Amino acid sequence: MSTWVVVLLACALAYALKLAGYLVPERWVEGERRSRVTTLLPVALLAALVAVQTVVGDGGEVVLDARAAALATAVVLLALRANFLVVVVGAAVVAAALRALGWS
């Protein structure tokens, strides 16, 4: 496959998946139970994404490094009811500082 074919095929399939979610017939996702599931889907996916982004290493194993320390900082700030910007900047500062100190 030429690079252009790979690029355009990946783009087409990615868009098809996004659009598919909008074209699902409404009756597939209506009703109390199904609507609960679709409401909880982003919670499940985003929680898993955060976990994978912060504590999973290249080999799929759990690794505690600057990313995990930054997330822990964010959670503490959230528990202290800090505002959104403080949480986001606080986590970035902790990660950047730890990396500057050589703890990746």
Next chain:
Amino acid sequence: MTASPPEPGDHGGATLPARRRREVLRQSLYVGGATGAYGISFGALSVASGLTVWQTQALSLLLFSGGSQFAVVGILGAGGGGAAAVATSTLLGVRNGLYALQTSRFLGVHGIRRIAAAQLTIDESTAVGVAQPEPAAQRLGFWVTGTAVFVGWNLMTLVGALVGSAIGDPSRWGLDAAAAAAFAALLWPRLRSRDAAATAVLAVFVALVTSPVLPAGVPVILAALAAVVVGLRHPGRHERALEGEDGTLPGSDPVP
């Protein structure tokens, strides 16, 4: 405030109080800024992997999903072959389709706006959208975040592709941690609901346990099962108890 109910396809921003509107806009732009800045590392990595500037830009414009884009250029750069690159990218893209099941419900879009909404359906726009309690704020958050990330991500992709890694790795500035912290902050208020908290805990567990044995991207999709298990199990204790469907919960929690 007008007395008429908002149109289903209405942009909705106008019906929000000014304070809430500013809050949502601020959140959207922070998320857009942090994520958009990351486009520079994608642009640099893509060109370093052997793609042209045009191919790199096509990925950011047309694919527009960070995880998938990094997978495509990472696999091509490592000589992994086109089929593997397309397959991994597509697997990572399943997440967006699942997000769309929920975003389509509050966006209520049709025609050309649905075409646009689909392209903007990514982690960030979904996270900001679903984090808002009112429908008007959900729509505003989705559109502004999606547009901000799209513009920022594409501009920074171009910068990264042209100047390479001269600016340095954004993770040196903790931008990767900022993105994860933003998702956590957006999820946080929802975790007060017992069902959402149970879903999050189960999802994290599934993702971490399966990460060592499954290819990248699959654990997060598998974690979607947490929503299915919790959602189908019983009416949420902190949410409305159902009448007439397999019995309401005795002694359900009176806490709102």
